[in-house]
Amino acid sequence: MTRFNTRTARAQPVSPVASTGRVLRTREGGRGHERDARSELFLLAVSHFVSQQTFYESGAARDGRFEELVRELAVSDPFWTAGLLGWLRGEGNIRTAAVVGAAEYVKARLDAGAVDGPANRQVVAGVLQRPDEPGELLAYWTSTYGRAVPKPVKRGIADAVRRLYTGRALLKYDTASRGYRFGDILNLVHAAPDPDKPWQGELFRYALDRRHRPESAVPPESDRLLTAHRALMALPVAERRAVVTSPGGAERLAAAGMTWEALAGWLQGPMDKAAWEAVIPSMGTMALVRNLRNFDEAGVSDEVAAQVAARISDPAEVARSRQFPFRCLAAHQHAPSLRWAYPLEQALRHSLANVPALAGRTLVLVDRSGSMFRSRLSDRSQLDRADAAAVFGTAVALRAQHADLVEFGTSSNAVPFRKGESALRVLGRFGDLGGTDTTEAVRRHYRRHDRVLIVTDEQYAPHRHGDPTEQVPAHVPVYTWNLAGHRAGHGPSGRGNRHTFGGLTDAAFRMVSLLESARDADWPWLHDRDADRPADAVAR
Incomplete structure (x- = not known):
């Protein structure tokens, strides 16, 4: 009798975040599942704002776990780790964790004498995408490992400096509040001007003068922005308004190059209607969203x-500024x-452009437990992981063909909504x-849905019926979206x-479409290259 080779036989797709089979305990005491080192690092990295604590884990403990995992995998799996760090700073839009990760990557490989894998210099240069980040990496390195900066770090920073330093960057980021000014960085890494940027030599000399001889520093005449800024700064205060x-x-x-942050100081007075209306045309999209209340x-x-309104809701502007979806919620609340x-x-919908329109019936469960509310996304944000979970869960439900949207904690409730x-x-x-009674929420609300999606920190309490995923038949997909990165x-x-x-x-939502078409889903920095290949050609 044929047992397996039937007309209904189909390949079971696999995804990259993988369990080892070892049983752990969640922070609430539930039966937990250990993930392999790559999976643990990925989930921690994409939710990690360095030094930010969660309800269950201190900032120092999270930082230590992140650094240990990076150091381990930098030696044992350098290509994967370098790919993660580059993606993290790029599409992932996580800045500080990528900078810290690059420093730890280099330190681990130098200590181990490793010579395989991507070059240390390349990894450092790749994560530095904003003009203030060379100083961030240097400050992290010297505060952690001392003033002796190895050549790969210096050379990677020098590569980034040539790519990132402009007159506008100098005005915005070379301020007295920085421990490492542009001139300090140039002195330390000995960056030569880019041969394709003939103006950069003069800019570098001006940056050095601003740092070491500010009283006699004169911007190069070839840089119109810097000379115009100098003329504005020379105006008497009484004439500035x-x-x-x-x-x-x-x-x-x-x-x-006058930024909104600098304008109030230059005016030496309030940011009134005229001041805002004068600077709004030159503000970036993210700055506009953050200042709606001030307007x-x-x-x-x-x-x-x-x-x-036209700018913050323009899809091209939203994509270019790489706004996190929850920033739209923060602006709406304030x-x-x-x-x-x-x-x-509109901006929120544009920022969630990858959310698929799932066919059939979908159960979406959103974690609204205390640990989600007591873990802010960062020190500068008023939003917490509960808000982020609600944003993503709602977006899925609104796009799905038929969805049941549920919030859960100790109890659980349906959240009403209408299409559109x-x-x-x-x-x-x-x-x-x-x-956090995730198991009971699944048991109460699962009614032969075609799939279940749970947005959570995964730290559920023990339950006599087992873990939340066991409450759903094995043939029905259960997708967990982890927002905290606990072990x-x-x-x-x-x-x-x-x-x-x-x-x-x-x-990550793109992975759902791959899996439901019976295709394997790889790490985000790897699966895009296979997007147009036949399912049977996608290699793990």
Whole structure:
């Protein structure tokens, strides 16, 4: 009798975040599942804002676990680790963890004498994507390992300096608040100007003069932005507000590289309506989103507000600025005017462009337990992981063909919504539900759905019926979206219709489409290259 070779036989896809089979305990005492080192590092990295603690784990403990995993895999699996770090700073949009990871990657490989894998210099240069990041990496290295900076680190930083340093970058990031000024970095790494940028030599000399001889530093005449900025700074304070209110004031501020952060100091007075309206045209999309409340309090006109709304809701601008979806929620919560509600709704949808329209019936469970509320995303953010979970869960439910949206903690409740409804309005219906009884939430709400998606930190309490994924038949996919990166998972992962993703962007959702088309899903920096290949040609 044929047991396996039947017409309904199909390959079971696998995903990269994999369990080892070893049983651990979650922080709440539930039966947990250990993940292999690569999976643990990935989930920690995509949710890790360095030095930020969670409810269950101190910032120092998370930092130590992250650094230990990077050092281990930098030696045992350098190609994978270098790929992770590059993706983390690029598409993952996680800045500090990528910088710290690159430093630890180099240190581990130098200590081990490793010569295989990507060059240390290349890894360092690859994670430095913003002009202030060479100084960040140097400050981390010297504060951790002392003033002796190895050549691969210096050379990688020098490569980044040639790529990133411009007059505009100098004005924005070369400030007295930095431990390492641009001149200090140039002295330490001995970066030569880029041969294809003939103006960079003069810029480097000016950066050195600003650091060591500020009283006699004169910007190069070839740099119009720097000379225009110098002219503005030379104006008497009594004449500066007239620049802001003049017909060409906005253009003059932009030509001089005047940022909104610097404008109040230059004016030596309040950021009133005229000041904001003069600087808004030259502000970036992320800065606009962060300052909506300030615009309202200053009384910015409806005409200027309409220009702001058009920019923050433009799909190309949202993609270019790489906004995290939850930043739209933060702005919506803190901006008092209703004139921003629809533009922010559009921006949120654009930032979640990869969310698939799942066919059939989908159960979406969103963790609203105490540990999710007591873990802020960063010291500078008022949002917590509970808010991030609600954003992602709501986005999936709104796009799905048929979805049941549920919030859970000690208890669980259905969250009502209508197709086409505003995601920001739905988010206001979520509450705070105490403990973490994920298993009971699945048991109560699973009704022959085609798939289950759980957005959580995975730290569920023990339950006599077992882990949450055991409550769903084996042939039904269960996708866990981990937002905290703790060591123990609430269920197995990697095969058998049990898969775990992670991160604060929507990039992982692309894996759902791959898995449901019976194709293996690889790490995010690897699976895109196979996107157009036949399913049977995708290699693990």
